[in-house]
Amino acid sequence: MTAEIEQAEEQREDAFSKWYIDTVLRAELADYTPVRGSMVIRPYGYSIWESIQQFVDRELKATGHQNAYFPLFIPLSFIQKEAEHVEGFAPQLAVVTHGGGEKLTEELVVRPTSETIIYDMLRKWVGSYRDLPVLLNQWANVVRWEIRTRPFLRTLEFLWQEGHTAHATDAEADAEALLIVELYTRLIEEHLAIPVLPGMKTESEKFAGGDHTYTLESLMRDGKALQMGTSHNLGQNFSKAFGVTFLDRTGKEEYPWSTSWAVTTRLIGAIVMVHGDAKGLRLPPRVAPIQVVIVPIWKNDEERSRVEGLVGEVQSALAGAGLRVHTDWRDNVRPGFKFNDWELKGVPVRLEIGPRDAENRSVVAARRDTGAKDTIAADQVTDAIRNLLDNVQRGLLKEAREYLAAHTSTADSWDAVERLLIDPGGFVWVNWCDSKACEEKLAGLKATVRAIPLKVEERPPTGPCVCCGEEAQFRVVVARSY
Amino acid sequence: MTAEIEQAEEQREDAFSKWYIDTVLRAELADYTPVRGSMVIRPYGYSIWESIQQFVDRELKATGHQNAYFPLFIPLSFIQKEAEHVEGFAPQLAVVTHGGGEKLTEELVVRPTSETIIYDMLRKWVGSYRDLPVLLNQWANVVRWEIRTRPFLRTLEFLWQEGHTAHATDAEADAEALLIVELYTRLIEEHLAIPVLPGMKTESEKFAGGDHTYTLESLMRDGKALQMGTSHNLGQNFSKAFGVTFLDRTGKEEYPWSTSWAVTTRLIGAIVMVHGDAKGLRLPPRVAPIQVVIVPIWKNDEERSRVEGLVGEVQSALAGAGLRVHTDWRDNVRPGFKFNDWELKGVPVRLEIGPRDAENRSVVAARRDTGAKDTIAADQVTDAIRNLLDNVQRGLLKEAREYLAAHTSTADSWDAVERLLIDPGGFVWVNWCDSKACEEKLAGLKATVRAIPLKVEERPPTGPCVCCGEEAQFRVVVARSY
Numbered sequence: 003m004t005a006e007i008e009q010a011e012e013q014r015e016d017a018f019s020k021w022y023i024d025t026v027l028r029a030e031l032a033d034y035t036p037v038r039g040s041m042v043i044r045p046y047g048y049s050i051w052e053s054i055q056q057f058v059d060r061e062l063k064a065t066g067h068q069n070a071y072f073p074l075f076i077p078l079s080f081i082q083k084e085a086e087h088v089e090g091f092a093p094q095l096a097v098v099t100h101g102g103g104e105k106l107t108e109e110l111v112v113r114p115t116s117e118t119i120i121y122d123m124l125r126k127w128v129g130s131y132r133d134l135p136v137l138l139n140q141w142a143n144v145v146r147w148e149i150r151t152r153p154f155l156r157t158l159e160f161l162w163q164e165g166h167t168a169h170a171t172d173a174e175a176d177a178e179a180l181l182i183v184e185l186y187t188r189l190i191e192e193h194l195a196i197p198v199l200p201g202m203k204t205e206s207e208k209f210a211g212g213d214h215t216y217t218l219e220s221l222m223r224d225g226k227a228l229q230m231g232t233s234h235n236l237g238q239n240f241s242k243a244f245g246v247t248f249l250d251r252t253g254k255e256e257y258p259w260s261t262s263w264a265v266t267t268r269l270i271g272a273i274v275m276v277h278g279d280a281k282g283l284r285l286p287p288r289v290a291p292i293q294v295v296i297v298p299i300w301k302n303d304e305e306r307s308r309v310e311g312l313v314g315e316v317q318s319a320l321a322g323a324g325l326r327v328h329t330d331w332r333d334n335v336r337p338g339f340k341f342n343d344w345e346l347k348g349v350p351v352r353l354e355i356g357p358r359d360a361e362n363r364s365v366v367a368a369r370r371d372t373g374a375k376d377t378i379a380a381d382q383v384t385d386a387i388r389n390l391l392d393n394v395q396r397g398l399l400k401e402a403r404e405y406l407a408a409h410t411s412t413a414d415s416w417d418a419v420e421r422l423l424i425d426p427g428g429f430v431w432v433n434w435c436d437s438k439a440c441e442e443k444l445a446g447l448k449a450t451v452r453a454i455p456l457k458v459e460e461r462p463p464t465g466p467c468v469c470c471g472e473e474a475q476f477r478v479v480v481a482r483s484y
Numbered sequence: 485m486t487a488e489i490e491q492a493e494e495q496r497e498d499a500f501s502k503w504y505i506d507t508v509l510r511a512e513l514a515d516y517t518p519v520r521g522s523m524v525i526r527p528y529g530y531s532i533w534e535s536i537q538q539f540v541d542r543e544l545k546a547t548g549h550q551n552a553y554f555p556l557f558i559p560l561s562f563i564q565k566e567a568e569h570v571e572g573f574a575p576q577l578a579v580v581t582h583g584g585g586e587k588l589t590e591e592l593v594v595r596p597t598s599e600t601i602i603y604d605m606l607r608k609w610v611g612s613y614r615d616l617p618v619l620l621n622q623w624a625n626v627v628r629w630e631i632r633t634r635p636f637l638r639t640l641e642f643l644w645q646e647g648h649t650a651h652a653t654d655a656e657a658d659a660e661a662l663l664i665v666e667l668y669t670r671l672i673e674e675h676l677a678i679p680v681l682p683g684m685k686t687e688s689e690k691f692a693g694g695d696h697t698y699t700l701e702s703l704m705r706d707g708k709a710l711q712m713g714t715s716h717n718l719g720q721n722f723s724k725a726f727g728v729t730f731l732d733r734t735g736k737e738e739y740p741w742s743t744s745w746a747v748t749t750r751l752i753g754a755i756v757m758v759h760g761d762a763k764g765l766r767l768p769p770r771v772a773p774i775q776v777v778i779v780p781i782w783k784n785d786e787e788r789s790r791v792e793g794l795v796g797e798v799q800s801a802l803a804g805a806g807l808r809v810h811t812d813w814r815d816n817v818r819p820g821f822k823f824n825d826w827e828l829k830g831v832p833v834r835l836e837i838g839p840r841d842a843e844n845r846s847v848v849a850a851r852r853d854t855g856a857k858d859t860i861a862a863d864q865v866t867d868a869i870r871n872l873l874d875n876v877q878r879g880l881l882k883e884a885r886e887y888l889a890a891h892t893s894t895a896d897s898w899d900a901v902e903r904l905l906i907d908p909g910g911f912v913w914v915n916w917c918d919s920k921a922c923e924e925k926l927a928g929l930k931a932t933v934r935a936i937p938l939k940v941e942e943r944p945p946t947g948p949c950v951c952c953g954e955e956a957q958f959r960v961v962v963a964r965s966y
Contacts, residue, residue, distance in 0.1 A: 033605065036562075037555045037592065042605055045550035045620070052551065068527035069534065073519045074594075074625055074641050075578075080518075093585055096557075098594065100579040101640075102629030110519065112556075112580065112594070123515065123524055132816065138527070143556055143625065147584030158583075159556050334614065 011424060018224040023153065025274055029283050029347050032153045032270075039151040039158030043267065046347065047154075049291035050270050051161065055141065057193055058163055058265065061185050067137040067165065072119050074143075075110040080118035084243040087117070090210020094146040096158075112145040117211065117236070117262055120166045121244035124258075128168060130249050134258060135178070136168040154271030155228070155484050162266035168241070168258040170250060175235055175259035182233040182263040183216045183456070190230050194269060195286040195399040196220050196276050197406050198230055199429070199479060201453025206441055209262070213237035219452045219479070221406050222275040225427025227452045227481035230272060233263035276402050277371075283348025284370050286398050287391040294320055294387055295349045296329040296365075297340050299356035312360045316353065316383050323384045325391075345370060350394045351387060371397050413468055419480065423449055429481050433474035435467035443469050444480060451478045493906060500706040505635065507756055511765050511829050514635045514752075521633040521640030525749065528829065529636075531773035532752050533643065537623065539675055540645055540747065543667050549619040549647065554601050556625075557592040562600035566725040569599070572692020576628040578640075594627040599693065599718070599744055602648045603726035606740075610650060612731050616740060617660070618650040636753030637710070637966050644748035650723070650740040652732060657717055657741035664715040664745045665698045665938070672712050676751060677768040677881040678702050678758050679888050680712055681911070681961060683935025688923055691744075695719035701934045701961070703888050704757040707909025709934045709963035712754060715745035758884050759853075765830025766852050768880050769873040776802055776869055777831045778811040778847075779822050781838035794842045798835065798865050805866045807873075827852060832876045833869060853879050895950055901962065905931055911963050915956035917949035925951055926962060933960045 026032050031047030043051065059069070075098060082088045096112040099105060113119070124136060145159045165182060169175040183200050190198045199219045208215035212234040219227050241247070241257035250256050277284040287293050298313045300306040313329055320327040330340050337354070344352055354366040363380040367387070371394050378386045409428025413419040422430045434440070434451065444450060454476050455461050463474030508514050513529030525533065541551075557580060564570045578594040581587060595601070606618060627641050647664065651657040665682050672680045681701045690697035694716040701709050723729070723739035732738050759766040769775050780795045782788040795811055802809040812822050819836070826834055836848040845862040849869070853876050860868045891910025895901040904912045916922070916933065926932060936958050937943050945956030 033608070035555050035601065036559060036604060037557050037601075040555035040557060042555065043553040045552050048551050048553055051553075069530050070527050071525040071530055071533075071643060073517050073522035073524065074627065075519050075522060077518060095582075095584070096580050096592075097582040098578050099581045100577075102577070102631065103575055110578075119517065119519075122518060126515070145556065149584065161553060 007424065015224065019152075021278075022271075022275060025278055025282050025346075026153045026271075031274070031283075034153070037158070039148060041153045041157050043161070046291055047270055050273065050285070050289050051267055053289040053291075054189065054193070054265070054269055055163070057189055058185070059141075061188075062139050062163075062165070065137075065181065065185070067139045067167075070138050070140055071142070072113075072116050072123070072140060074113055076113050076116075076119045078109045078111050080122060081111055083118060084211045084240060086239075087211035087243075091115070091146075094148065096145045096147055113142075114144055114146045115262070115264075116140065116142070116144075116164055117166065117240050118244070121240045121246055121260075124168055124241075124246045125244055128246055128248050128258060131170050131251055134168060134170045134248060135174065136166075136258075137178075138167065139163055139165045152271075154268055154274070156268075160266050160268065162264045165263045166260070167262075168246070168260045170248070170256075170258065172237070172259045175237075175261050179216055179233045179235045179261045179263065182261070183218065186218050186231040186233070186263075186265060189265070190218060190220065190269070191399065193286065193288045194273055194276075195288075195395055195402060196230070196272060197399065197403045199453055200456040201479065202456065203232075204436060204441065204451050204454065204478075206438065207450065209234040209236075211236065211239055212262075213239065216456065217453055219429075219481075220272060220276065221409055221428050221481070222272070222484070223278070223405065224275070225409055225482065227429065227483040228268070228272050228275070229452075229483070230269060231263070231265040234261060236260045236262060277348070277398050281342070282346030284398060285348035285350060287350045287395045290348065290350050291326065292328045292344075292347070292349050293325050293391055294327040294351045294353060295344045296327065296353045296355060297337055297344070298329065298331065299337050299354055305357045308357045309355050309360045312363065312365075312380060313355050316355065316365060316380060319384050320387060323388070325384075325387065351390050353387075369394055369397075371401070414465065416468060419444075419449075419468055420447055423447055423480070423482060427482070429479045431477055432468035432480055433463040433465050434476060434478040434480075435470055435472045436475040437467075437470065437472075440467060440469035447482075449480050449482050452481045452483060453479050455479075489906065497706065501634075504753075504757060504760075507760055507764050507828075508635050508753075513756070513765075516635070519640070521630060523635045523639050525643070528773055529752055532755065532767070532771050533749055535771040535773075536671065536675070536747070536751055537645070539671055540667070541623075543670075544621050544645075544647070547619075547663065547667070549621045549649075552620050552622055553624070554595075554598050554605070554622060556595055558595050558598075558601045560591045560593050562604060563593055565600060566693045566721060568721075569693030569725075573597070573628075576630065578627045578629055595624075596626055596628045597744070597746075598622065598624070598626075598646055599648065599722050600726070603722045603728055603742075606650055606723075606728045607726055610728055610730050610740060613652050613733055616650060616652045616730060617656065618648075618740075619660075620649065621645055621647045634753075634966075636750055636756070638750075642748050642750065644746045647745045648742070649744075650728070650742045652730070652738075652740065654719070654741045657719075657743050661698055661715045661717045661743045661745065664743070665700065668700050668713040668715070668745075668747060671747070672700060672702065672751070673881065675768065675770045676755055676758075677770075677877055677884060678712070678754060679881065679885045681935055682938040683961065684938065685714075686918060686923065686933045686936065686960075688920065689932065691716040691718075693718065693721055694744075695721065698938065699935055701911075701963075702754060702758065703891055703910050703963070704754070704966070705760070705887065706757070707891055707964070709911065709965040710750070710754050710757070711934075711965070712751060713745070713747040716743060718742045718744060759830070759880050763824070764828030766880065767830035767832060769832045769877045772830065772832050773808065774810045774826075774829070774831050775807050775873055776809040776833045776835060777826045778809065778835045778837060779819055779826070780811065780813065781819050781836055787839045790839045791837050791842045794845065794847075794862060795837050798837065798847060798862060801866050802869060805870070807866075807869065833872055835869075851876055851879075853883070896947065898950060901926075901931075901950055902929055905929055905962075905964060909964070911961045913959055914950040914962055915945040915947045916958060916960040916962075917952055917954045918957040919949075919952065919954075922949060922951035929964075931962050931964045934963045934965060935961050937961075
């Protein structure tokens with residue numbers, strides 16, 4: 003990279019980063035707090051999280067998972083029991099040294115993840131194959147002491163669900179980890195309208211303490227990848243570290259095979275970065291806190307009284323149909339201000355109702371994604387809006403898919419990798435030897451291996467490693483990332 | 485109190501306490517963890533919490549409240565800004581001194597409650613009367629460093645919802661605090677089937693930093709009171725401490741009036757202590773994770789094949805009607821064991837289906853609360869079970885009301901207070917002067933003023949203070965408590 007290109011890149015990055023933070027703050031998704039690296043998730047942002055929670059919680063329960071709650075504090079010695087685990091998490095720990103005015107005899111760690119405390123409990127609860135599988139999930143906050151933070155994407159504290167399961171066989175555990183990949187794929191594609199690439203992580207990128215990690219990677223509008231969720235096959239590592247055993251059907255003592263998996267409030271950041279535009283958010287209808295905003299147009303009390311009837315009628319009809327609808331009756335700002343405000347907040351459909359509309363019993367509907375406007379007869383408003391919302395949902399996914407396609411390329415030389423990572427940016431497919439040395443060289447381009455394809459038939463390499471020229475293990479996707 | 489009575493009291497207390505912990509552990513509501521004072525809420529217990537959450541969350545949203553999420557960590561200096569607040573909470577704080585391997589320049593407190601961080605944010609968000617009311621709620625974990633802990637009732641970490649609202653007038657704030665008392669009353673009486681006494685706390689029992697505290701007090705089966713929830717009118721205390729101001733309609737700068745309120749996982753402990761019996765839990769149908777358990781009865785494969793059809797049919801019919809139903813097909817334990825197991829777990833209705841029942845197309849239904857058994861025609865099972873569940877719900881509330889009535893008395897002398905607190909125990913109404921000295925004397929009887937009546941017409945005293953003989957301020961309820 004020449005210094006010039008590097009500088010241009012940095013400027014582009016800064017501009018995107020500024021736009022992102024600006025949008026998050028102005029749309030009132032989140033706010034900075036006096037606690038470095040911690041954010042407040044404001045009601046508008048939290049409502050998106052609740053919609054993600056509802057989908058995931060329903061799907062998890064339908065597949066036999068149960069929610070539970072494990073302690074926030076974990077004895078420091080627990081974290082140290084799994085060698086890779088402590089190496090991965092030690093630098094990120096927040097430590098409680100004092101409680102109730104006294105110095106603690108054993109320091110407590112604020113959970114960065116809950117494997118250790120959960121496996122310590124499973125030792126008590128699991129004794130026989132009849133106790134398996136254990137299918138647990140927890141909605142919780144976790145803390146990782148990050149140096150460079152950014153609202154939603156990387157914060158000191160974040161919210162997530164963490165699933166933890168234990169099984170009688172390795173095959174069952176792997177099937178569970180893959181079931182979750184499929185569930186997360188549906189969440190991300192169908193609800194967040196974001197295309198996603200499922201895959202496997204390399205050794206150096208996998209979860210600290212796991213056997214292998216499945217990942218879901220999406221592409222943001224600045225050409226960088228974002229890890230949207232992970233599902234880990236932990237093998238017998240934690241069972242062994244915590245002495246969890248069970249008697250199998252033949253009466254043999256065995257260690258269970260386990261998994262863990264999570265999605266976090268980071269997904270809200272992904273929605274902003276994939277769908278947002280210069281005007282602000284563009285929210286997929288399925289997760290939008292407000293799906294339809296009605297903006298009544300009036301100049302004086304007489305006009306106001308003429309629109310009130312139809313506005314109330316439309317509001318009731320849409321709310322009655324189960325849609326999330328809000329009427330903006332503010333009298334201290336003009337309609338133009340309201341239009342901008344709701345565009346900033348990404349409401350999928352805006353309805354304008356003025357005196358003439360009231361007379362004609364019609365409303366003007368504007369789509370946030372395309373800006374297209376249409377007139378709808380008041381009597382057909384429910385069906386028409388349902389259709390429109392479906393179209394917005396599909397439209398956003400289609401647009402994001404087109405962006406992804408335009409930012410996915412194949413490199414057959416190191417020069418090409420370097421060039422393609424900048425233009426067009428995004429995902430670059432390469433043949434890969436899977437050596438530490440090549441991953442380090444890739445880091446010099448500020449990129450990482452994001453995923454080995456999930457589908458085995460997509461893995462075979464088509465030539466030597468793009469980095470060292472030695473025999474390749476598989477094709478992988480490399481990208482710059484968050 | 486003579487030493488003899490005291491000893492008898494202690495034995496009774498110990499027995500109840502042992503029964504409580506035993507029931508909580510054996511019914512798999514919760515478990516102890518290696519972290520002193522912290523518990524695991526197991527799936528069966530967590531499911532009760534989810535049912536409480538659903539009711540509260542729905543009611544809060546219906547009354548205009550919005551969920552948000554504020555940071556777990558609070559700078560120590562924030563807690564110190566409100567003089568009474570720090571005095572109340574300082575002894576209970578867990579303190580993070582190290583993060584990411586380094587000593588922090590300002591120590592962070594793990595939130596014991598979130599007023600301070602929320603008011604610091606409101607200073608940014610509130611500027612005009614148009615920004616009010618602010619109606620926030622948060623589902624979160626909090627930490628209070630308790631010395632003597634007991635699962636659900638008092639734990640180092642617990643789960644709760646904490647509501648925080650800010651208003652343009654004192655009257656509005658008080659109306660909000662009372663709205664919440666009404667909401668909690670419905671939760672506790674209608675869903676948990678526990679009668680509740682709403683009231684006000686005395687100065688010494690109110691929330692640290694508030695103006696006055698509304699409380700909801702219930703009576704456990706050992707004659708002790710449990711505070712089920714609180715709703716605080718905070719006046720302008722936190723607004724002033726954190727410099728939150730707004731311009732009112734006349735353009736005058738003013739401090740908002742605010743409230744905060746909470747219910748916690750403690751309510752699960754109350755359900756155990758109010759409804760439980762020697763066999764274990766008795767769960768009100770509205771919060772029971774499993775409302776109906778089907779126990780198929782068979783001796784051999786031939787019999788099993790004869791019951792399978794009807795069992796599946798009944799399971800489908802009940803699940804299809806939206807009831808939470810589970811069929812216990814375990815083949816390694818006998819029906820008698822299953823009966824005991826589901827009684828321990830407090831499932832409101834058990835259905836037994838054996839070969840003869842299958843032939844007659846009928847089922848035997850047993851109520852957990854009364855033990856009554858009845859035969860139901862399979863074709864009417866849905867309506868019949870719905871009715872039965874309603875009856876169990878009402879029956880448990882009625883029984884608890886009768887216990888409360890039998891354990892509520894009036895004392896007109898100090899001797900009577902002392903006697904009635906032991907026999908029958910429970911709530912003792914007295915005339916009260918509201919002095920610190922008398923509260924201290926009451927503490928000598930291991931009792932406290934639980935509530936000043938919420939209804940003003942119930943407050944007027946009928947004689948002098950039962951403790952000092954001076955003029956009484958009001959009638960109050962005193963009791964021993966958790």
